Amino acid sequence: xxxxxxxxxxxxxxxxxIHAAAHDTSVSALVKExxxxxxxxxxxxxxxxxxxxxxxxxxxxxxxxxxLSREEAHARNS
Numbered sequence: 001x002x003x004x005x006x007x008x009x010x011x012x013x014x015x016x017x018i019h020a021a022a023h024d025t026s027v028s029a030l031v032k033e034x035x036x037x038x039x040x041x042x043x044x045x046x047x048x049x050x051x052x053x054x055x056x057x058x059x060x061x062x063x064x065x066x067x068l069s070r071e072e073a074h075a076r077n078s
Contacts (some may be wrong), residue, residue, distance in 0.1 A: 013027070
């Protein structure tokens with residue numbers, strides 16, 4: 001278990017103590033809860049991988065022959 005030191009201005013600390021007291025806990029417990037949530041949250045690459053997996057699962061069918069031919073893809077409107 002690691003200990004950390006956090007420096008706060010007096011007003012922020014006072015309000016944090018009031019909030020902690022209202023929730024029958026300590027400022028240290030509030031900070032710990034916050035940091036545990038931050039550490040448990042997904043990283044951006046992990047979130048994107050999950051999003052990609054959901055999108056791929058949602059694709060019902062894909063056929064390569066549905067593509068335009070090279071000529072059709074490069075045709076110019078006259």
